[in-house]
Amino acid sequence: MSEEKNIAIKKEENRYYEMLANFIGPFISVIAGLLVGAIFMLSIGRSPLTAYAVLFNSAFGSLAGISETLVNTTPLIFTGLAVAFAFRTGLFNIGGDGQFLIGYISAAWVGYIIHVPMIIHVPFAILFGIITSGIWGGVAGLLKAKLGVHEVITTIMMNYISLYLVAYLAGGPLKGATFLPATKKIFDSAKLIKLMPNIRGSRLSIAFILALLTAYLIYYILWKTTIGYEIRAVGLNSEAARYSGIKAAKNMILAMFISGGLAGMAGITQVLGLQHRAYQPFGFIGYGFTGIAVALLGKNHPAGVVLGAFLFGILQRGSMQMQSIAGVPKELVQIIQAIIIFFVAAEYIFKYIAHKLKENKGGVTSVE
């Protein structure tokens, strides 16, 4: 066999291993999460098999169940994409929950303040929400780029600022006339179209389709456009990117703007597709934080994010029934989610083991 051919085969082999590793890590982590969940169930004298059967059955057993699972998946796709996109620039956006709220209140406001046909109303409400939540996220990018302030700290602080800001707005100036601590109801022209109008009680709207399209759009931006190339270059090595003439500052701000807008989309679709008004928040729903788990599990790839969001959507949908039928507290799902992140985060273990295995076979000797 010729030397060149040998190298080509080696390269192909390496790529194969890399792809496998990208799947195996998350897969093992999910299994580990479910196993630890099972241990918790056994410790309180419940049957894990029954509980998991109930959980998956309520998520898939009927069209109504599937519809509700996808309703739960939708915001997680958006917040997962938000985290993944920022990650690609080397930034950590843990402000998803705050950006969610800004998009949420913005879309609600546009939803009831103007009266125009649907074809204008819906896009305008969405656009306005993306811009406000994008600016909210962009502030963190700006402070990082211009003053070197760590975006994690900024986004954490911005989360709470938005929580109290939106609580003030929804309970004060924007409060509707009813007894509800919420804004006015949005007009029908601002509501998203239902996807399964024939299924009774189905809340699934085109928000889900929007989420899938957005995932494709993000994939396209990252891998098929110059901006995307620059963003990834800054993420991989901001120094080297600067040498090759890429403006790291501009890309950081832009990336955080887009990331904020993505997380905002979760809030926007929540208002336009489900709740039809913005309620005064008393705490975070946690879509932003779960988005971190989703992005990690999906290896910061849009396709992976969709899969990760779907898994967490299933868990969230199934948790209610698991509690009422199998007697397992629904909060177990959060424990499972946390365990999954622990394992994904500790992928160094997997790398280490893979490294050891390779070493034994006399292969390459570098962990990174």
Added chain:
Amino acid sequence: MLNSMIALLNTTLRMATPLILAALGGVFTERSGVINIALEGIMLISAFMAMAGSYLTGNPWLGVLTAIIFGILVSLIHAILSISLKADQIVSGTAINIFATGLTAFLLRVMFESAGQSPSVTDVGTWTIPIINDIPIIGDVLGEQIPFVYIALILVAISYWVLFKTPFGLRIRAVGEHPAAADSVGINVIKTRYIAVLISGFFAGLAGASISIGLLDVFVENMTSGRGFIALAAMIFGRWTPQGALLAALLFGFADALQMLAQSIGLDFIPRQFLLMLPYVLTILALTGVIGSSEPPAASGEPYEKE
């Protein structure tokens, strides 16, 4: 007027106490180069364990001990993940925070078959300090408080002394500023960081206990409600020093007390939400250099790998 001023300062001190304790924990880990956004989650688990300890033994101080033990155990998870396994410190912290919300709500349901709140348990009560209590005004503010107030104030002094006056404190700071240099003069970077993270677990444990069986006598679901993050803000605002963290925590506690007072007497010239967001706004301003400058330790957030 004087009475309500005294009540205001009294409440300030009480509300600041969990923040002071947790912020001290933050100072120790961040000085060693490990970011710990898990303070929130550790406090929540400890708040639960303090309640559970007091509930099961009837002795609140055993509750405090339980809280500290669990605080250290949970921080050990953070240490293993972020120091030994070189996981991203933010990711590890986030996972712990999610874990804490799930675990405490899960245990609440299993132990008491109730959602939301535990039955009330024996709290630690208050301490009266003999001589100070007799001084007018100061005595009214400082003379009789929950024990955690005094513990926190004493720990601020001890932390300052440890961090800035002992060889151990020097090691922690060296490891956080320049781990490679510290390593080259024979300091064990990994061990030092482990100790610093465990110390933060001790502090967050105390902070958690101070909420559930100090300020109150029950555990309420998600009762820390962001205090771990305000403590983080206090640490930054206080420029990563114990004395600075104390002042920042007092300022934030004052905003909280003011908000509670305004609500109770029906004052609404400033919406209470604006007072509640004050700590976060101030912290961002501090970081941007609008009010003084605030620089984190140089190696903060980076796992250490021997060359």
